[in-house]
Amino acid sequence: MTGFQKKTKRFGSRDPLPWLAPALLVLAAFYAVPVLDVVRLAFSDATLFRPPSSYSLNSFVDVLTSSVLPDVLITTLVFTGLSVIALQCVGLTIALLLVRGERRHLPGMASFRTLVLAAWVVPGIANGLIWQMLFDEAPYGTLNSLLGSVGLGPIAWLSDPTMAMLSAVIANVWQGTAFSMIVFYAARKGVDEALYEVASVDGANGWDKFWAITVPQLRLAIAANSILVAVQTLNTFDSILALTGGGPGRATEVLALFTFNTVFYNLDLSGGSVLALVLFALGLGFATLVFGWLRRDST
Amino acid sequence: MSRLTLAATLAITVSAAALSMPASAQDLVTRTLVGLPDAPNTLTFRLTAFDLYSSDDATREGFEALFTDFILARPDWKIETQLQTASIGQEQARILQQTLAGRGPDCAMIDSSQLALFKENGVLQPMNAVFSDEEVADLFPYVRDAVTNEDGDVLAWWWFTDLRVLYRDTSVVPDAPETWEELKAAALTAADAGKEGILFNGGRWEGTAFDWLANFWAQGGRLVEDEGVPVFAEGENREKFLAAVAYVQDLVESGAAPQRVSSIVNYDAFNAAAAAGTAAMFIGGNWQYGQLRNTLPEEDFANWAVSELPGPTADQRATGTGGWTIASLSDDPEKAAICGEIAKEIYAGPGNALQGLLPTSAALYEQYDAYEGPEFELFAEALQNGVSRPGAAIYPEISNQIQILLGDVLSGSSTPEAALDAAAEAVQGAFERL
Incomplete structure (x- = not known):
């Protein structure tokens, strides 16, 4: 190593701040400042049209002791839990099918991948409207008509509270599967094929290979995807807003939608800020749990 | 002058004229x-x-x-x-x-x-x-x-x-219902004939609260006092509120209205039902009359008529404007x-x-x-009973709570009394924070 290289390395490793400063400044301007402002508003008495005039814990007390919050949190956890599990399963299944299809040089694999990705680019509101049309319970509604043609249904897709939740999950999974599929597809491509060949020589069947090779090898991808889709789902409100509006009653009113309603119906900016912090804490808590599990697992 | 020169001259002349004329x-x-x-x-x-x-x-x-x-x-x-x-x-x-x-x-x-x-x-x-x-x-x-x-x-x-009116297919419901009871009876008769008796907004959106409020207002109910303080769950207003909720709950539970009303979140759903010939009546906006005229075949449109929204009695009428x-x-x-x-x-x-x-x-x-x-x-006559939404800052939250309440009651998740108590508590909390 030359003296110049040594000097450069020493400079970079001892004093990284100058190199990181631009990135830190950008992050601070676009992320930290708005987050800190939300924290400030949460302690204030601000409404949508009135700036803060005093600071206290009142908004925290009001929001956290609200009789509605437990129901909203349960709805959020059910929606997020079901969505994350379904997104992982469907995304992984499609990714593995794609890899298998490509390995066997089946025609149409690129089209299949594009088709799945197409749902990803649909905006949330449009996604909600599309599924609202499909789930329409009118005698001429799309899905119920199809079910009726084979002697099934009709199903109260949106007017029954339980089915409305399931419908919201289906719409969310349809849109979000592509992301999970990409993550798992990339991770699966990175698995050494020799492992599968050795397993085949040892007489392992497909199921054995899946549990003994694929799942352990994709462990990191599963963890990372869990966090990403969980946070993404926690923040989902636009598709639900268009699909059910949070109804019937509060059956599909998740925390993000409740926050939106608190700000734009109640005009309660401080209460909405408290809810935004709760949402932030939930996402952070889940990420910490998954990373903690990963670290413990790796040691 | 050659043809080419003539064409060029014409083109320049036309362009110049166009520049001097007002824009289209x-x-x-x-x-x-x-x-x-x-x-x-x-x-x-x-x-x-x-x-x-x-x-x-x-x-x-x-x-x-x-x-x-x-x-x-x-x-x-x-x-x-x-x-x-x-x-x-x-x-x-x-x-x-x-x-x-x-x-x-x-x-x-x-x-x-x-x-x-x-x-x-x-x-x-x-x-x-x-x-x-x-x-x-x-x-x-x-x-x-x-x-x-x-x-x-x-x-x-x-x-x-604008105002809300009752649309009916006169081939199924010849006479305009004037009371809640008459509407229920007509809707049940239509349901027996294989139609959806009566459709109305019941999902989570403003139209649900606004359309339903006519039933509350027809009894003389008030949402807020003059100063904007919410009073819809107190005293006589509470009774009127519960009576109006019980009316729509009964429509769904009796089969006069289909369960799906609690998922309807736009007026277009009624036009679609009218076009498909599946609905006997619906509560819609006056502007839908023109839409139906433009959408339905002439002979089908001739069957549709509008009338004032029924009230608890024929003399108690109101419509949201x-x-x-x-x-x-x-x-x-x-x-x-x-x-x-x-x-x-x-x-x-x-x-x-x-x-x-x-x-x-x-x-x-x-x-x-x-x-x-x-x-x-008819619209001008119905406007005599027009009531506009209260000009109070708390109204959006009252509307939000009415939407939640109706959804809970119509889907069987809550009783009218419990849902009203929850709505009143939420509105009061929001009012104090305003």
Whole structure:
């Protein structure tokens, strides 16, 4: 190593701040400042049209002791839990099918991948409207008509509270599967094929290979995807807003939608800020749990 | 002169003539601008997507012509247009927030239900120079009260109103039901015949609360006191509220209305049901009459009739009245005047007639042939029982809670009493934080 290289390395490793400063400044301007402002508003008495005039814990007390919050949190956890599990399963299944299809040089694999990705680019509101049309319970509604043609249904897709939740999950999974599929597809491509060949020589069947090779090898991808889709789902409100509006009653009113309603119906900016912090804490808590599990697992 | 030279000369002549002529409607109206880009004065106007930028070609072209005439008469002005999305509550909140921060548009369409909030915040600028005392006096009383202040200043112009009516397929329901009981009986008869008896909004959106409120108002119920304090869950109001909830709950539980009403979140669902021939009755807006006429085959449309919303008794009737206003948010008197002139010259008269919307001034019904149909006599009669939403800042949350309450009750998740208690608690909490 030359003296110049040594000097450069020493400079970079001892004093990284100058190199990181631009990135830190950008992050601070676009992320930290708005987050800190939300924290400030949460302690204030601000409404949508009135700036803060005093600071206290009142908004925290009001929001956290609200009789509605437990129901909203349960709805959020059910929606997020079901969505994350379904997104992982469907995304992984499609990714593995794609890899298998490509390995066997089946025609149409690129089209299949594009088709799945197409749902990803649909905006949330449009996604909600599309599924609202499909789930329409009118005698001429799309899905119920199809079910009726084979002697099934009709199903109260949106007017029954339980089915409305399931419908919201289906719409969310349809849109979000592509992301999970990409993550798992990339991770699966990175698995050494020799492992599968050795397993085949040892007489392992497909199921054995899946549990003994694929799942352990994709462990990191599963963890990372869990966090990403969980946070993404926690923040989902636009598709639900268009699909059910949070109804019937509060059956599909998740925390993000409740926050939106608190700000734009109640005009309660401080209460909405408290809810935004709760949402932030939930996402952070889940990420910490998954990373903690990963670290413990790796040691 | 060769043919080529002649053609070139003609082309130059035509081009020069075109340059000297006024621009056409298409040139003067773009997606973001009305007028010439280099006009010295600018008015920013935030409007909805239902007229100048309507997806309906005839409506859009009609408004393009009206705006073109307007701007040709004011060559020193251009109007920068800003489109509002369909998310009314959010859009209106944004306009108010931006105006309070000094970044609002000069002129904007304000939903009539939100007008009080804008008045309360003192952001509306008088447009007195545009409207005469006679014109103000000719407004329907509830409209006049809403658009003027104590000093008689015209703070907005409510350019059209609407109301809710009962639509019925007369081949299934020949006589108009006048009471809740009559409506239930007619709907059950229709349901027995394989139709959906009665459809109404029951999902999570403003239309659900607004349409249902007619049942509450018909009994004389009040949502808020004069000072804006919520009182809908107290004393006699509570009984009236529960009676109105029990009425719609009974419609669903008896099968007069299908369970799916608790998922209906737009009026188009009723047009679709009428077109499919699956519904016997629905509670819709007056504007749907024209839509049905344009959508249904003539012989099918002939079966449809409108009538006043039934009440608990034939004498107790009410209907929710809505509509849009145009208001100036700029303290520049010239801009306030242009804003008022837009409301008066484009929207309130010819714009209404173009779309078949209901004017808020009696004189305009006489002025335009568009209001000669028998349905307009019924609408005018029903407007006598019109009630507008309270001009209180807490109204959006009351509406939100009514939507939740009806959803919970209609889906069987809660009893009317428990749902009303929960709604009252939530509204009171929100009111105290306002």
